[in-house]
Amino acid sequence: MSADHDHDTYEGPLELVAGDEVVTVAAVLSGVLQPIDGAYHWQGRLAPTDELTAFATLVGRKPIGIRVPGSEEVGGRLGERNPWGGYRVSGTGAPPAAHL
Known part of the structure; x- marks a missing residue:
């Protein structure tokens, strides 16, 4: 992290996990x-899909597992649905992407 507080970023696929349910967004x-x-606090936005909406309806505000495909799962939460149909996601501690 630089002195001007630039945020590290990750852009790509993310797997959301709740029990046997897994959706990639x-x-x-x-x-x-x-x-x-x-x-360490991380957050982001998820692109809208029908599968994401169904997943969000299923899990509500319960903690979920989040991972970059092929990496270890970390804990996080889905946030509010935005006006474009996507959702926010956030967590504290280890991020789902190693370079965050």
């Missing part, structure tokens, strides 16, 4: 180490 994520609490 296009995502743009960014993250930053917050000096106030000392934790």
